[in-house]
Amino acid sequence: xxxxxxxxxxxxxxxxxxxxxxxxxxxxxxxxxxxxxxxxxxxxxxxxxxxxxxxxxxxxxxxxxxxxxxxxxxxxxxxxxxxxxxxxxxxxxxxxxxxxxxxxxxxxxxxxxxxxxxxxxxxxxxxxxxxxxxxxxxxxxxxxxxxxxxxxxxxxxxxxxxxxxxxxxxxxxxxxxxxxxxxxxxxxxxxxxxxxxxxxxxxxxxxx
Amino acid sequence: xxxxxxxxxxxxxxxxxxxxxxxxxxxxxxxxxxxxxxxxxxxxxxxxxxxxxxxxxxxxxxxxxxxxxxxxxxxxxxxxxxxxxxxxxxxxxxxxxxxxxxxxxxxxxxxxxxxxxxxxxxxxxxxxxxxxxxxxxxxxxxxxxxxxxxxxxxxxxxxxxxxxxxxxxxxxxxxxxxxxxxxxxxxxxxxxxxxxxxxxxxxxxxxx
Numbered sequence: 052x053x054x055x056x057x058x059x060x061x062x063x064x065x066x067x068x069x070x071x072x073x074x075x076x077x078x079x080x081x082x083x084x085x086x087x088x089x090x091x092x093x094x095x096x097x098x099x100x101x102x103x104x105x106x107x108x109x110x111x112x113x114x115x116x117x118x119x120x121x122x123x124x125x126x127x128x129x130x131x132x133x134x135x136x137x138x139x140x141x142x143x144x145x146x147x148x149x150x151x152x153x154x155x156x157x158x159x160x161x162x163x164x165x166x167x168x169x170x171x172x173x174x175x176x177x178x179x180x181x182x183x184x185x186x187x188x189x190x191x192x193x194x195x196x197x198x199x200x201x202x203x204x205x206x207x208x209x210x211x212x213x214x215x216x217x218x219x220x221x222x223x224x225x226x227x228x229x230x231x232x233x234x235x236x237x238x239x240x241x242x243x244x245x246x247x248x249x250x251x252x253x254x255x256x257x258x259x
Numbered sequence: 260x261x262x263x264x265x266x267x268x269x270x271x272x273x274x275x276x277x278x279x280x281x282x283x284x285x286x287x288x289x290x291x292x293x294x295x296x297x298x299x300x301x302x303x304x305x306x307x308x309x310x311x312x313x314x315x316x317x318x319x320x321x322x323x324x325x326x327x328x329x330x331x332x333x334x335x336x337x338x339x340x341x342x343x344x345x346x347x348x349x350x351x352x353x354x355x356x357x358x359x360x361x362x363x364x365x366x367x368x369x370x371x372x373x374x375x376x377x378x379x380x381x382x383x384x385x386x387x388x389x390x391x392x393x394x395x396x397x398x399x400x401x402x403x404x405x406x407x408x409x410x411x412x413x414x415x416x417x418x419x420x421x422x423x424x425x426x427x428x429x430x431x432x433x434x435x436x437x438x439x440x441x442x443x444x445x446x447x448x449x450x451x452x453x454x455x456x457x458x459x460x461x462x463x464x465x466x467x
Binding site (some may be wrong): 056065066067069080082084087088090104117193197199203206211214254 | 264265278288299324403404414415426
């Protein structure tokens with residue numbers, strides 16, 4: 052699993068001529084870093100007298116950011132697995148019409164899964180952006196910049212996931228599936244941009 | 260060193276109640292992932308007959324992205340070291356006027372260094388965004404989405420570095436230093452937004 056290896060090894064494998072891991076795993080890891088930073092700000096807020104009023108709310112946020120962080124770490128591997136499944140499907144034999152039909156079906160199934168994984172990453176990152184705004188407004192102001200970093204990291208992860216949805220959905224022939232995925236993606240992207248800019252502006256103004 | 264530890268450990272330490280590593284190290288790591296993805300696209304382009312015309316140019320890009328990746332990996336540790344130096348300076352004794360003066364000077368020196376490190380991260384990420392555009396336009400189109408991910412990752416890293424510059428420069432009393440840092444930062448931020456949006460639009464249009 053990617054998360055058990057060293058950071059240097061992950062970066063070396065990213066940079067290598069192998070196409071996995073790639074941008075989909077980066078999206079998941081960058082999102083996980085955003086979630087982790089929110090957990091840190093929650094930890095540095097909870098238990099402090101000055102922040103007693105928001106303690107309960109931030110404890111709930113912390114439980115959620117830790118769940119999302121775990122999901123995103125797993126998605127880094129799921130992205131590699133789903134891409135490998137696409138490659139395996141393309142490598143299936145197609146000597147007979149039966150083989151060809153089986154191969155086509157396997158490719159379509161694999162491409163759909165390779166679309167679902169980054170779309171789930173986008174959904175989770177959308178939620179992290181919202182949680183960043185809560186943490187920025189209510190968390191320990193000494194580490195306010197970290198809540199801002201969480202928002203921009205989650206936004207980059209969402210947009211990175213979006214590029215992976217787009218490139219993988221392109222060859223899917225099920226038009227309803229394509230339309231559904233792209234409609235959801237558009238909604239996530241447009242909400243996320245506005246929310247991220249608002250959080251970044253709030254943080255940069257408050258720390259300046 | 261952060262890069263020699265596992266990804267899971269880095270994320271656990273980020274999420275913990277210790278304020279290091281924090282957003283500054285995340286900025287450096289996210290930038291390093293962007294650089295690594297550009298290296299991957301270059302590797303998957305160089306040596307292919309279809310891309311012979313751009314081979315020399317992308318070999319030069321690859322040499323540069325690998326240099327920048329190395330610098331960013333080191334910056335993740337430098338950020339922790341510079342933050343720790345600020346904490347150590349604040350903890351210095353101030354019983355006598357002499358001690359107080361020494362402490363004030365040490366705090367100011369440490370804060371300046373804690374501003375220079377993320378500003379260097381911003382400069383490097385600005386360059387990665389430009390290189391992303393070159394790689395997106397000329398690199399192997401099968402992995403075009405990865406060049407787009409590199410651009411948005413580098414942009415998030417730049418903005419994250421910027422928040423760290425802002426929060427650390429705030430207590431610096433040398434007005435000329437503050438003005439110089441913030442002027443350079445403003446320039447980097449405004450150029451980077453436009454360049455990132457152009458690259459993201461180019462990639463998302465090309466893969467759709």
